[in-house]
Every structure is written in C-alpha cells, then in structure tokens.
Amino acid sequence: MIGKKIAERIGRPDLIDILTTELTGSELTSLLLEVFSRKTEQLSPADLLRVYQTNRFVKPADVDMVGLRALEDQVISVASDFDFIPLELSPVAPLGSCSVVATADQKKILSATRQTEVVADATNALALHIADLRDGKRNAITSASDLLRFSAIHRHVRTPTLPNIPGMRSHFKIACFVTGGRDTGNYQFEKVALTEHIAMMTAFFRDTLQIYDLSFQLYPRKGYPDPVAFIGKLSDYLHQQQPDCPIEVMTDGLNDNNYYKGLQYKISITVQDQTIEIGDGGFVDWTQQLLQNKKERMLTTGIGLELLYRLVERRFS
Structure with a gap:
C-alpha cells in the first residue's frame, strides 16, 4: 500500500x-x-502547462462536440417521451457514492475535498436523488406504486490505467436512465420498469437511429429467492408487452457479479458489421440501503453514448 x-x-x-x-x-x-x-x-505557469500535457484526466475528448450533442438530444428526447425527467447533474457527488452502496473500489474514483468525489457513475447520483425524494421523513410520497423516472447524460471520470488505444480516455459520456419505486407484490415494479426501459431502448436504437440489428440478453443474478424463475416471469411478461422485441434469456448461471440483484440485462447492436455490447442495466439495491427499506426497488440502464457516436458519427457529419 x-x-x-x-x-x-x-x-x-x-x-x-x-x-x-x-x-x-x-x-x-x-x-x-x-x-x-x-x-x-x-507551481509556476510552466509547471501548470506541463501537468496539462501529461495528466490523462484533463485533456478534452477527441470527439466532434456538435455531432455528439445532436445524439444526446435524440436520446433525451426519446427518454422524455417515456416520461423520464432529464437532470443536469453536478460534476461531483458525495464521497462514497459508488463504493458505499455498490461494489466499486474507491481507488477507481477521483476523490475530491469537501467530502465529494468526481462523478464516476451517474446512476449512483440518480439513486441518491430518488432516495432523497422518497425519504418519508422529508417528503410525502402520494402512493407506494408511484414510479420516479430520471435520465442524465454525464461525462464520467474513472482512474484505472487505460490501454494504449486511440480515442480511449479516462473520461467519457454515458447516458443513464433510472426508475425508482416500491415493491407492490407479484414483481409488478420489476415487470413494468424493465418493460419501459427495453421499450425506450428499442425506440431509440431501432426507431430513431434505424439500427435494426438490436438484441437484449437477460442474465440471472443473485439477490432474489429464485433468480432463474424470476427471469422467466420477466421474460414472459416482456414477450407479452413487446412481442417483436428480440430478448434472449441467458443460462450462464449465477456468477460472482454482485453489482446487480436478480437480473442484469445487456444491449447489443450490430453497426458496420461490428457487434457491440453498447449498454447494460439491471436491478440494484441502492435505494434499499439508502432508505433502510427492503421494499424499495430500482432499475438502472446505461449506454456508452460516446462509443455509440463513434459508430454512427457519419450520420451527424
């Protein structure tokens, strides 16, 4: 150490x-x-310039800002059509936002002063926002079944050393979507929230970007009494609600992924003969931990927006 x-x-x-x-x-x-x-x-001015030239966290992204912004507008517009409220998050979050409730190592996060850290995962920041809104000591929730939906596009910063690949940066844009609510029985929250997220992703990739080679993979994860049966029920519901959506139930078993609870899902697209895992999501227990209430539920989705732009940038040039 x-x-x-x-x-x-x-x-x-x-x-x-x-x-x-x-x-x-x-x-x-x-x-x-x-x-x-x-x-x-x-520090002298020369020292400052030398730090700028050598520090991998401070250089601008080598991406066309105008084109990327156009793609951002499209995904936020689609999410708004599904009632996801867009938020402009702070550049910083409370210290421990990822490592306290999730499995992230604090050493992979750029910690700051005043008990803050640079945002490394916007879904964790959105979880805090939902927990704050759902805190019964501070706010009145009109109904246990009310769903809170938020979206955010944020430039994330992470500290692990990167491979020497052109375009790879320690900071990158991610589009994030979260739904928070409460268990009302019969996995109703899970069914509705997952169906909405997948319908939204389908509308964005297939209907907006015309990326028709799109698929979703459902993976069982620990955290529910019978994750395999749980996945089966969600899959059946999804097929009823989205019969033309390509959904595959994976049988990789319950591996050591402790990040998601019950279910993780991945989004795959094929662009220019490349099949890319462009995003993933799943159920997490962060609001349960934050509010100390086992009835709280939360679903997250994140897509690599900057990576996606590099794949489709010709459409915006």
Missing part, C-alpha cells in the same frame, strides 16, 4: 489511522484545503 509506505518513510506509521479515524470530515477537509493551497503556491 503506497500510503502506508509514505507514512513509514516520514516516520509516522499511524498517519493514515489518525487522518481517517481521529479527524472529523470537516477537519480533514480543512487540512487538505491547506495542503492543496500550499502545493499550488509552489
């Missing part, structure tokens, strides 16, 4: 424990702000 080695090198092996357990969040923030202030005082 690098932090431990640094602490031992300066003769304070207990430094990390002191910073994490003996300081309050506001005290640690004040300390870090003072450290960063002194660090910037040591």
Whole structure:
C-alpha cells in the first residue's frame, strides 16, 4: 500500500489511522484545503502547462462536440417521451457514492475535498436523488406504486490505467436512465420498469437511429429467492408487452457479479458489421440501503453514448 509506505518513510506509521479515524470530515477537509493551497503556491505557469500535457484526466475528448450533442438530444428526447425527467447533474457527488452502496473500489474514483468525489457513475447520483425524494421523513410520497423516472447524460471520470488505444480516455459520456419505486407484490415494479426501459431502448436504437440489428440478453443474478424463475416471469411478461422485441434469456448461471440483484440485462447492436455490447442495466439495491427499506426497488440502464457516436458519427457529419 503506497500510503502506508509514505507514512513509514516520514516516520509516522499511524498517519493514515489518525487522518481517517481521529479527524472529523470537516477537519480533514480543512487540512487538505491547506495542503492543496500550499502545493499550488509552489507551481509556476510552466509547471501548470506541463501537468496539462501529461495528466490523462484533463485533456478534452477527441470527439466532434456538435455531432455528439445532436445524439444526446435524440436520446433525451426519446427518454422524455417515456416520461423520464432529464437532470443536469453536478460534476461531483458525495464521497462514497459508488463504493458505499455498490461494489466499486474507491481507488477507481477521483476523490475530491469537501467530502465529494468526481462523478464516476451517474446512476449512483440518480439513486441518491430518488432516495432523497422518497425519504418519508422529508417528503410525502402520494402512493407506494408511484414510479420516479430520471435520465442524465454525464461525462464520467474513472482512474484505472487505460490501454494504449486511440480515442480511449479516462473520461467519457454515458447516458443513464433510472426508475425508482416500491415493491407492490407479484414483481409488478420489476415487470413494468424493465418493460419501459427495453421499450425506450428499442425506440431509440431501432426507431430513431434505424439500427435494426438490436438484441437484449437477460442474465440471472443473485439477490432474489429464485433468480432463474424470476427471469422467466420477466421474460414472459416482456414477450407479452413487446412481442417483436428480440430478448434472449441467458443460462450462464449465477456468477460472482454482485453489482446487480436478480437480473442484469445487456444491449447489443450490430453497426458496420461490428457487434457491440453498447449498454447494460439491471436491478440494484441502492435505494434499499439508502432508505433502510427492503421494499424499495430500482432499475438502472446505461449506454456508452460516446462509443455509440463513434459508430454512427457519419450520420451527424
């Protein structure tokens, strides 16, 4: 661990424990702000330029902004037709937004000061927004069956080292869609929410972009009493509601994916003879954890919008 080695090198092996357990969040923030202030005082304009030239997090994306914006407008328009309310999220989220309720490692996220982190997954930020709206201590929910639908397009930042591939960046645009609600029995939330997400994705890819080679794969995941039977019920309902939608139930078994609960689904398209997994989604227990209520339900979907644009950019040029 690098932090431990640094602490031992300066003769304070207990430094990390002191910073994490003996300081309050506001005290640690004040300390870090003072450290960063002194660090910037040591920087010259030449140093600043050198950092810009070498830091992989700060360079602009090598994508046509006008064309990408046009694609963004299309997906938001389709989502709005399905009653997903678009949100312009903050560039930062509370510290731990991904790692506390999901399986993300905080080391893969760009942590910041003032108890925040740079957004690494907008669906986690949207989960916090839904949980805040559904918090009975603060807001009155008119009905347990009410569904909250939100969409967001956000540039995500993640820290893992990337392969040396042209166009690969540590930041990228993702279109995210979430539905939050409450269990009302007979998997009604799950049936309705999943059908809406898949219908919306079909309307976007097939009807709007004319990408007709489109398919959805359903994977059983741990988290429900009988995930295989659960997938079967959802598949039957989907076929009734969307009879012309290509849906395949996968039999890969219950692997070690602990991110999704009960079901994960993937979206595949074929463009220019390339078959690409362009997005995925599934049920998560984040609002259950945030609100400490096992009845809460949430479905997320995310598509690689920047990757999609690179595949279809000729249409926007």
